[in-house]
Amino acid sequence: MAERTLEEWAAAFRAGDRRALARALTWAEAGDGRAQRLLALVGGGGRRAHAVGVTGSPGVGKSSLVDRLAVALRRRGRTVGVVAVDPSSPFSGGAILGDRVRMAEAALDSGVFVRSLATRGRMGGLSAATGDAIRLMDAFGKDAVVVETVGAGQAEVDVMGLVDSVVVVLAPGLGDDVQAIKAGILEIADVLVVNKADRPGADLAVRELRQMLLLGGGRPEEADAGRVPGWEVPVLRTSATTGEGVEELADALDRHRQALAASGAGAARRLRAAEGALADALARTAVAEVRRAAPTMWEEAVRRLADGEASPAAAAHELWAAARGARSGGRAWTSP
Amino acid sequence: MAERTLEEWAAAFRAGDRRALARALTWAEAGDGRAQRLLALVGGGGRRAHAVGVTGSPGVGKSSLVDRLAVALRRRGRTVGVVAVDPSSPFSGGAILGDRVRMAEAALDSGVFVRSLATRGRMGGLSAATGDAIRLMDAFGKDAVVVETVGAGQAEVDVMGLVDSVVVVLAPGLGDDVQAIKAGILEIADVLVVNKADRPGADLAVRELRQMLLLGGGRPEEADAGRVPGWEVPVLRTSATTGEGVEELADALDRHRQALAASGAGAARRLRAAEGALADALARTAVAEVRRAAPTMWEEAVRRLADGEASPAAAAHELWAAARGARSGGRAWTSP
Numbered sequence: 001m002a003e004r005t006l007e008e009w010a011a012a013f014r015a016g017d018r019r020a021l022a023r024a025l026t027w028a029e030a031g032d033g034r035a036q037r038l039l040a041l042v043g044g045g046g047r048r049a050h051a052v053g054v055t056g057s058p059g060v061g062k063s064s065l066v067d068r069l070a071v072a073l074r075r076r077g078r079t080v081g082v083v084a085v086d087p088s089s090p091f092s093g094g095a096i097l098g099d100r101v102r103m104a105e106a107a108l109d110s111g112v113f114v115r116s117l118a119t120r121g122r123m124g125g126l127s128a129a130t131g132d133a134i135r136l137m138d139a140f141g142k143d144a145v146v147v148e149t150v151g152a153g154q155a156e157v158d159v160m161g162l163v164d165s166v167v168v169v170l171a172p173g174l175g176d177d178v179q180a181i182k183a184g185i186l187e188i189a190d191v192l193v194v195n196k197a198d199r200p201g202a203d204l205a206v207r208e209l210r211q212m213l214l215l216g217g218g219r220p221e222e223a224d225a226g227r228v229p230g231w232e233v234p235v236l237r238t239s240a241t242t243g244e245g246v247e248e249l250a251d252a253l254d255r256h257r258q259a260l261a262a263s264g265a266g267a268a269r270r271l272r273a274a275e276g277a278l279a280d281a282l283a284r285t286a287v288a289e290v291r292r293a294a295p296t297m298w299e300e301a302v303r304r305l306a307d308g309e310a311s312p313a314a315a316a317h318e319l320w321a322a323a324r325g326a327r328s329g330g331r332a333w334t335s336p
Numbered sequence: 337m338a339e340r341t342l343e344e345w346a347a348a349f350r351a352g353d354r355r356a357l358a359r360a361l362t363w364a365e366a367g368d369g370r371a372q373r374l375l376a377l378v379g380g381g382g383r384r385a386h387a388v389g390v391t392g393s394p395g396v397g398k399s400s401l402v403d404r405l406a407v408a409l410r411r412r413g414r415t416v417g418v419v420a421v422d423p424s425s426p427f428s429g430g431a432i433l434g435d436r437v438r439m440a441e442a443a444l445d446s447g448v449f450v451r452s453l454a455t456r457g458r459m460g461g462l463s464a465a466t467g468d469a470i471r472l473m474d475a476f477g478k479d480a481v482v483v484e485t486v487g488a489g490q491a492e493v494d495v496m497g498l499v500d501s502v503v504v505v506l507a508p509g510l511g512d513d514v515q516a517i518k519a520g521i522l523e524i525a526d527v528l529v530v531n532k533a534d535r536p537g538a539d540l541a542v543r544e545l546r547q548m549l550l551l552g553g554g555r556p557e558e559a560d561a562g563r564v565p566g567w568e569v570p571v572l573r574t575s576a577t578t579g580e581g582v583e584e585l586a587d588a589l590d591r592h593r594q595a596l597a598a599s600g601a602g603a604a605r606r607l608r609a610a611e612g613a614l615a616d617a618l619a620r621t622a623v624a625e626v627r628r629a630a631p632t633m634w635e636e637a638v639r640r641l642a643d644g645e646a647s648p649a650a651a652a653h654e655l656w657a658a659a660r661g662a663r664s665g666g667r668a669w670t671s672p
Contacts, residue, residue: 036647036648036649036650039647040647040650057393128648135644270642271639273642274639274641274642274648278634278637278641278651278652279623280648281649281651281652282622282626282656283619283620283623284619284652285652285655285656286626286656287615287618287619287622290618290622298614301614302607302610302611302614303607305610305614306603306606306607306609306610308471311375311376312372312464312610312613312614313369313617313621314372314376315614315617319614319618320625
């Protein structure tokens with residue numbers, strides 16, 4: 001059977017064929033331009049879906065909680081897309097564990113589409129793939145898109161900049177809390193969740209977090225256009241095992257979405273995310289074009305850097321100046 | 337007292353004034369160009385110091401182990417710089433906990449310089465600051481520079497690409513191991529360490545890791561110029577509390593450094609790091625220059641992206657084409 005054309009995939013996508021969504025997500029993961037071309041074909045304009053981010057340190061039980069949340073949202077009549085962001089190996093270039101086999105409950109329901117994304121983070125690759133995945137799930141008609149990140153590094157914080165509402169998940173025990181603060185993820189929380197509420201120490205963790213929020217640990221008030229005026233970050237107890245607190249989490253997210261729309265903060269957040277996505281895409285374009293146009297200069301600059309004869313900033317400025325100098329017929333650049 | 341000129345700081349730096357190193361590290365952290373200009377002034381050519389990276393999930397005891405390792409290296413007569421990389425808040429732009437107060441033992445010794453770095457990761461900012469910090473510690477004359485990262489996200493994996501030898505630290509318990517594999521950090525290990533060896537499960541963890549390595553969990557052999565031929569990743573047991581295994585860790589790092597030099601793999605790793613640093617710096621330059629030269633086009637592209645009317649890649653290509661079109665006097669760009 002011949003491979004379908006992009007137009008055929010777009011038609012299948014519009015008709016609600018899940019294989020077309022899966023294919024487009026594979027393109028997004030690989031940084032293949034067809035993901036964005038398909039998006040242009042299926043149209044759709046502004047985002048309609050509620051994009052929810054779920055993040056936190058390893059081992060706090062994010063995956064099971066996302067599973068429960070997806071089911072709760074389905075019960076409210078909404079279709080749900082889940083994007084599980086998995087940092088991949090820097091050498092093999094792919095996920096080590098492959099697509100996950102959990103999320104059985106949510107995935108069995110055809111109203112829920114679960115997909116893991118594994119991609120590199122350098123120059124916003126992870127953010128770009130996740131942004132495309134959110135747009136694809138949205139264009140496919142999902143009412144809610146839940147983005148789950150493994151870990152709490154900088155790339156994950158960047159990914160959380162793409163969503164409307166951020167849920168930070170912690171587990172009982174001060175160690176995790178301190179790690180969360182160090183990683184700067186407490187500050188980006190719109191909703192805080194203490195998962196594994198059946199474990200000892202859950203009450204203490206909730207009290208500590210409320211105290212931290214009172215002391216100003218939440219989103220800083222000044223100069224943050226994405227802040228929702230008057231929004232008090234709720235601290236919820238959940239148990240992904242028993243389902244405790246999951247309905248309250250869904251309620252809190254609905255309230256947050258309404259507050260975002262009513263205050264205009266949602267639009268400010270989307271502008272900020274767009275600015276980051278544009279900067280990342282321009283960075284990738286510029287580096288690819290310069291390497292293509294001036295491969296010898298590039299190699300030479302890399303060698304000088306490795307030998308400690310130049311600084312990255314100085315070498316980059318030279319390359320950029322050569323790119324601009326090409327206007328007046330500079331010889332440093334090979335012809336296209 | 338008047339602020340010193342850059343030349344005066346460079347003279348103090350060359351004279352071994354620790355305040356000059358501290359000031360230069362502050363510039364590196366802020367992305368201030370003076371860090372790289374000072375490096376150019378103090379010269380130094382290629383790297384001499386052995387750069388060692390220590391990474392692993394939160395809570396495995398990396399900081400105390402780095403402290404112990406610094407002391408062990410000092411006992412071998414080497415001067416040591418420690419760079420503790422701390423992801424910072426995306427909003428406040430600074431470390432929440434500030435410079436750490438631990439590492440008491442190592443920091444009391446004037447042969448050890450400890451510094452935490454807090455900076456944003458987008459577009460390689462974290463890697464750039466860390467790279468500058470390594471070069472500064474090296475130019476200051478440190479024999480070894482230990483880079484410690486908090487967490488195990490993509491930005492941290494990128495940072496580990498800057499060093500010569502990577503130590504991945506785990507703690508007993510399968511949960512941590514699986515997390516390490518998921519984050520792709522096991523693959524970048526040159527030395528594996530099971531810390532908290534006094535805890536139950538340490539022997540089991542060591543056995544599991546050795547088995548994983550036998551099954552091919554280490555650096556893949558194919559197409560990795562930075563691989564040291566014949567290097568078998570040692571799995572060590574350490575206890576930062578008792579000091580057990582720390583000498584063996586220092587021995588393993590010495591052996592790895594010799595193997596890097598003898599095989600040429602060290603040079604290949606430094607070329608790869610230089611290429612990443614150049615790409616990041618060029619990306620930052622390109623984005624800054626385009627925003628400066630075409631602010632209206634930039635704003636318009638952001639708005640269209642936020643409204644879902646364009647894809648990041650398409651908008652970036654338009655901006656890039658306009659930058660090149662300026663050669664023939666295109667009107668899209670405001671004059672400089």
